[in-house]
Amino acid sequence: MQFFSSNFKLGILGGGQLGKMMLYETRKWDIYTKVMDAAADAPCKIACNEFVQGSLMDYDAVYQFGQDVDVLTIEIENVNLDALEKLEHGGKKVFPPTKTLRTIQNKATQKLFYTDHEIPTAPFTRFAYTSEIEDSIHNGGLQLPFVWKSAQFGYDGQGVKVVRKIEDLQGLPNVECIAEHMIDFKNELAVIVARNTKGEVATYPVVEMEFHPEANQVEYVICPARIDPKVAEKAKEIALKVSEHMNQIGLLAVEMFQTQDDQILVNEVAPRPHNSGHYSIEASYTNQFEQHIRAILGLPLGKTDSKVAGVMVNLVGAEGHTGDVVYQNMEQILKMEGVTPHIYGKRQTRPFRKMGHVTIVDEDMARAREVAQKVKETIKVISE
Structure with a gap:
């Protein structure tokens, strides 16, 4: 099938920042896209070829949306699976497959899956x-x-x-x-596994995640993780086992705990591009969004190695601020070397809402982490 500058149509359920960054790649390759989201001002709206406003949990809306696309993918798991299943039965290509999504969409089902397949978990x-x-x-x-x-x-x-x-x-x-x-852990880690429709598999380097203690959100993603190579290899092996048993097509982000005695326990997974892979836009040979497109279209997978050390800083709405967003001190962080901000296009901020991220790249990991700290302390996401 011809994907580029053709009549091929890729459908994306969800119009948030992950979809927006996926559209960077479809625009680069001139792949026609159709997106659905409940919000009229979704970040994807300005970059896709067609935009449909509708609830992702509404059976009829999802089913009708999928009728005239050639391949259907997601940027969020909370979608109507019955509609996707009917589309699959009618011959539509849905990636990740509905069966995979049913396992992942419910955390209890997901945990039972790990137990049934002897995958270590809490x-x-x-x-x-x-x-x-x-x-x-x-x-x-x-x-x-x-x-x-x-x-x-x-x-x-x-x-x-x-x-x-x-x-x-x-x-x-x-x-x-x-x-x-509750796990007494040294580190929270993640591995992104890419698997295309032809069965080719690739993994990204293990990343280390630092979380906000109150919001339970990732504040920093550090690549490569500052861990023993043997632990990193174990984490990759377990991530590959999860992907294989789930029959995932596309990307699978596997979040894990590294315990005090260096055991690896799977926390949860996401069957799509993920916050833990944002660093790859600047730091990797093939970023996660391009890789997802490659995988679901059956194209050769790209090189997953990092060109340089990368640290990602999440930009979230400051506490006590709700309303029209203002990015305070943006010019100051732009003066810093190796710093690239990504603004998601959400006009309204609220406490802890994900509004963007900043990537810091450097040949020296310690220096990149220091700059990331300065970025976090400098830029503020507030309201007018």
Whole structure:
């Protein structure tokens, strides 16, 4: 099939920043794109060939959207899977496959998948409703502390809470959930695995993630991770095992814990481009967004090595600020060497909302990390 400057049409469900950065690559290759998102001012709107406003969870909207595209992909997991499944049965190419998405979309199902396939993960207990947890604690079935996770619709730190005492359960939604054993870890790591429709596989270097203690969001992504090469190799092997068993096509970002005794435990996965791979736009031979396009179209996978050390800093809305966004001190960070900001195109900010990211590249990792700290301290995402 001819993809470039042709009648081929790629459909993307979700019009946020991940879709916007995917469109950098489709524009580069002149691949025709059609995007759907619920927001009329979604970041993707200005860069795609066709934009459709509609709910990603609405069966009819998703099914109708997919009728006239040749390949359908996602930039967010929360989409109507029944509609995607019907499109698949009708002959449409959907990547990642609906079966993979069904496993991943529900965190309880995802954890059971790891257990069934002997993939190391933190011990957990599954609950139909949050209200069942208190009885389990009183009856000795569950011990404090633990991490509460909503089974569905969690993202960017939402739907996750550390529960240290029973009172911490107050205010949590009464939904299907898991209670996960708290892991005493050295590092949080991630590996992105690319797999194309022909079965070719490639992995990106292991990255290290530093999280905001309150928002449970990634603040820094550091590539390569500052870990022992043997640990890095183990992390890659486990990520490849997850990808193989899930039959993933496209990208699979595998988030993991490195324990105090250097065991690797899978935390969760995302079947798409991921925050942990943003550094690759500036630092890698083939960035993650181009790689995803290559994979789902069955094109040869690109080189995943890094050209230079990279650190990614997330730009999130400052606490106490809601409204029209202002990026304070942008000129100051642009004066710093090796610094590239990416602004996602969201006009409204709110506390901890992802508004952009900054990549810092340098031949010296320690120096890149120092500059990243300066960037974080300098730029502020506030409201007017």
